[in-house]
Amino acid sequence: MLRSQRTEALYALLFLAPFLIHLGIFFVFAFVRTVGFSFTDATLIGQSSRFVGFSNFVELFREPRFLAALTHSISFMLVVTTLQTLLALALAAVLNQRLRGITFFRTVYYIPSVLSSAAVTVIAIWFFQKTGFLNTFIGYIGSVAPVLLAFGGLFVLAQAVQVGWERWRGVPVPWLDPALATISLVVALALTWGLVGLGVVRPLEARPPEFTWLTNPDRFLGIPIPLWSIVILNTFTTIPTLMLIFLAGLQDIPRSLYEAASIDGATPLQQFFSVTVPMLRPVTFLVITLSLIGTLQMFDQVALMGDAAPLDSIIVLAYYVYNNVFSGEGKVGLASAAALILAGLTFAIVLLQRALGISEKAH
Numbered sequence: 292m293l294r295s296q297r298t299e300a301l302y303a304l305l306f307l308a309p310f311l312i313h314l315g316i317f318f319v320f321a322f323v324r325t326v327g328f329s330f331t332d333a334t335l336i337g338q339s340s341r342f343v344g345f346s347n348f349v350e351l352f353r354e355p356r357f358l359a360a361l362t363h364s365i366s367f368m369l370v371v372t373t374l375q376t377l378l379a380l381a382l383a384a385v386l387n388q389r390l391r392g393i394t395f396f397r398t399v400y401y402i403p404s405v406l407s408s409a410a411v412t413v414i415a416i417w418f419f420q421k422t423g424f425l426n427t428f429i430g431y432i433g434s435v436a437p438v439l440l441a442f443g444g445l446f447v448l449a450q451a452v453q454v455g456w457e458r459w460r461g462v463p464v465p466w467l468d469p470a471l472a473t474i475s476l477v478v479a480l481a482l483t484w485g486l487v488g489l490g491v492v493r494p495l496e497a498r499p500p501e502f503t504w505l506t507n508p509d510r511f512l513g514i515p516i517p518l519w520s521i522v523i524l525n526t527f528t529t530i531p532t533l534m535l536i537f538l539a540g541l542q543d544i545p546r547s548l549y550e551a552a553s554i555d556g557a558t559p560l561q562q563f564f565s566v567t568v569p570m571l572r573p574v575t576f577l578v579i580t581l582s583l584i585g586t587l588q589m590f591d592q593v594a595l596m597g598d599a600a601p602l603d604s605i606i607v608l609a610y611y612v613y614n615n616v617f618s619g620e621g622k623v624g625l626a627s628a629a630a631l632i633l634a635g636l637t638f639a640i641v642l643l644q645r646a647l648g649i650s651e652k653a654h
Contacts, residue, residue: 328627335621347628357629359603360611364633366514367522367607368586368640374526375533375582376575382530383537384563397538404531412595415524419504430499438483441492446479505600517600521592529585533578540574541567580641587637608633 304311329347333340351357386397403411418424432439453471457464464471486492507516514522544567552562568575590609606614608629615626 325627325630328623329631331624333623335616335623340624343624347625350625351628351632356603356606357611360606360608363518363606364587364608367518367589368583370514370522371525371586372579372582375529376578378526379530379533379578380537382534383541384567386534387538387541401531401535403528406528408528408591409595411524411528412592415520416505416596416599419520421501421503425504426499426502430497434495434497436495437492438487438494441486442479442483445482446475449475449478515604517604521596521605524592525586525589533582536578537571537574540571544570579644583640583644584637587633587640
């Protein structure tokens with residue numbers, strides 16, 4: 292190696308030294324220590340520990356709380372990753388349109404990502420309480436349901452009359468023609484206001500449901516109801532970040548592809564599935580990978596939920612590790628074994644994703 296190359300390598304190492312030291316201490320050393328602890332009976336308050344082999348791993352699969360945490364983590368990962376990917380892609384496709392003021396809407400939709408997890412979780416606890424916003428809103432919608440149904444029926448009737456009249460005159464208007472829909476909207480509003488004023492249509496008494504979201508012991512699709520609350524919360528706060536990644540990918544797709552597809556007679560829906568989705572495969576791979584890792588390691592929202600929901604209904608693997616170390620006897624060995632299972636599960640899921648063909652190569 293020439294002297295100039297050695298000097299260049301030395302400068303490179305000097306610049307990389309802070310990152311390498313951080314990586315070595317907080318990742319490599321921590322991982323090696325975790326592997327070592329997983330084969331011992333070490334505790335947080337113990338003076339010494341002894342080698343116990345694979346006993347910690349065997350004990351984990353005999354413990355109901357660990358099995359619940361493992362099941363919750365996998366269910367949470369599957370549901371949230373699917374919801375986040377689909378909704379982020381749909382939102383990015385909408386916000387990729389060239390409309391006046393689109394920057395304002397992009398900013399508004401990104402706001403949930405910059406909010407503090409603690410603040411969002413506190414709002415969510417109030418949102419999902421028995422007397423919180425969600426049940427109150429459902430009760431209000433139920434009370435005004437007769438008015439809404441009357442308005443919807445009158446709108447459909449007015450639109451059908453107008454479209455039927457125009458087509459009878461030989462004008463080929465679509466069912467959702469914007470000009471006719473505006474007239475139908477005004478007519479429906481006026482008639483609904485008149486029916487409510489005459490007492491023909493009356494709102495009902497507001498009766499919020501007594502459904503308990505955070506303490507309900509029931510399950511939906513095999514997932515505890517309280518965990519569904521965290522699913523909704525996590526999806527709401529993570530979609531904007533993934534949407535931004537999809538939006539960057541959409542803006543890199545050459546417009547000439549859409550123009551060629553349009554000349555060939557492809558509809559917007561066909562262009563989306565034949566051009567947009569294949570060209571976004573590298574971005575989709577990144578989004579799904581980030582979502583898989585993030586959902587498997589989800590911790591803060593379960594921890595911040597506190598006593599608002601039963602722990603066994605919302606516990607996930609990351610919180611199981613924390614709970615075993617910092618509560619009771621501080622089972623460091625058992626928690627280390629659970630942490631290794633969480634790491635192995637994360638690697639296995641990402642490798643499975645690649646094996647199923649969701650690769651980083653565009654088509």
